[in-house]
Amino acid sequence: MSTNGTRTPAALVLEDGRVFRGAAYGARGTALGEAVFCTGMTGYQETLTDPSYHRQIVVQTAPQIGNTGWNDEDDESARIWVSGYVVRDPARTPSNWRSKRSLDDELANQGVVGISEIDTRTLTRHLREQGAMRAGVFSGDALRADEDMLAEVRASPAMKGADLAGEVSTKQPYVVAAQGERRFRVAALDLGIKSNTPRQLAARGIEVHVLPSSSSLEDLLAVGPDGVFLSNGPGDPATTAHATELTKAVLQREIPLFGICFGNQILGRALGLGTYKMRYGHRGVNIPVIDVATGRVAITAQNHGFALEGEPGQTFESPFGAAQISHYCPNDNTVEGVRCSDVPAFSVQYHPEAAAGPHDAAPLFDEFVGLMEKTAGKAG
Structure with a gap:
């Protein structure tokens, strides 16, 4: 009313x-x-x-x-x-x-x-x-x-097969300055990025260069990134051939990479995993996730209707070395994260930047900083 x-x-x-x-x-x-x-x-x-x-x-x-x-x-x-x-x-x-x-x-x-x-x-x-x-x-x-x-x-279009990231991505690159002294520079591929993500990175001394989803490898490397971030976004991950190939190129160069939500699905596809449409998805701020390595449970914010194929804790060989299904949802065993063993890359299906909370997963940004610290001077 x-x-x-x-x-x-x-x-x-x-x-x-x-x-x-x-x-x-x-x-x-x-x-x-x-x-x-x-x-x-x-x-x-x-x-x-x-x-x-x-x-x-x-x-x-x-x-x-x-x-x-x-x-x-x-x-x-x-x-x-x-x-x-x-x-x-x-x-x-x-x-x-x-x-x-x-x-x-x-x-x-x-x-x-x-x-x-x-x-x-x-x-x-x-x-x-x-x-x-x-x-x-x-x-x-x-x-x-x-x-x-x-x-x-x-007569309206279905979500399966929908290529939507380009419709929500920024048309022009822009920069979010680091808070305080700049420690690192990150190229963030905007597939539907939320405002709080660059803020979370900036709060950790990271200068964030937000790039259109259509950006080439040359565009990305021109930033001189210490790390690459793959954002959340809408649509079917099976349509993201460009972003997947760009991710593969980043992995080949062993530039630290962190992805969330849609970015998790793109990293998974770059590693050789398939994706599928869930019956009704995960959308809300109260969804549990288990970290396979520690057994710790985080209550998370999520918004996804597609997921990666795989089993909790599963290890597999990818074109870039060994990898593992690192996180899962105990409600339905949905894949909630992927971690690479031989290249500096990981991703999660949920939202550590969730402005409305919960904030259990916020330390994942610190883990990304840790990856960049370990590989400082080696990127590119």
């Missing part, structure tokens, strides 16, 4: 024909994308502005959303990237000292079509059982006969 008190009917139409009816929230019109659910109880602003959610309709499992409004500090990028938004009980009035406007108003300002007042618990159970699927949110003049809306949903 709009914060101005008026109610406009809306519908969420799933690819399998299921229809949920509610009230318009945010902009009016049509939103098409893959319906996925996010279990985070906080951090909705970071979720909405995460480029990894490009072309997805995000369902919030937490029933009350919008309580803290919208501020001008917590965005993870320059815009909202979700294609549609689904909530149960939107806040009538935001209450937070940093709030500048309501979530409803910000969604409307940025043209994001949402829906509220639906049973998100039933919807989430449906997506768990049937899997993430194409969907559409329709409101206002876009609301019409169910069969017409369903036909539009089924």
Whole structure:
């Protein structure tokens, strides 16, 4: 329901024909994308502005959303990237000292079509059982006969096979200066990077050169990097031939490399592992991960619908020497990390930079610094 008190009917139409009816929230019109659910109880602003959610309709499992409004500090990028938004009980009035406007108003300002007042618990159970699927949110003049809306949903592109990183990547390189004395210089390949990632690196004395996803090896080497970072991002990792080949070239030169989320899948593919689409993925801020080497459990923030093939603790030979599946999720044994033994490279599927928390995995940035310290003067 709009914060101005008026109610406009809306519908969420799933690819399998299921229809949920509610009230318009945010902009009016049509939103098409893959319906996925996010279990985070906080951090909705970071979720909405995460480029990894490009072309997805995000369902919030937490029933009350919008309580803290919208501020001008917590965005993870320059815009909202979700294609549609689904909530149960939107806040009538935001209450937070940093709030500048309501979530409803910000969604409307940025043209994001949402829906509220639906049973998100039933919807989430449906997506768990049937899997993430194409969907559409329709409101206002876009609301019409169910069969017409369903036909539009089924004509929309699927997430499997979608090459989206180039759509969210920066068009021009830019630099985030190190805080204090510069210790290292890192080339970060922007596949959908979140703002907090360069901040985390900069806080450790790293000058971050953020490069477009289309960057060549020559572009990357021109930075004179002490290390290379592969960011998170949207889409099917099977479409990332360019990024995978670039990663192989970095591994051949034994430049320290660290990847997260989409970057984990790209490193895995460069090492010879396959990827697959999960039934409904991992999205939220409460997902456990076990480090095979230590047995330690970290509670992590995640956002991925694809994963690497492999078994927890599995060792394998790659074109760059021995490697191991280093982390896994105990909920379903999904691969959550890869580590190389013979070249300085590792990656994780989760988000150690998660601004909304949890922060269990933040020391992984320090591990990346440690790799660069060990290979200082040898890169290139």
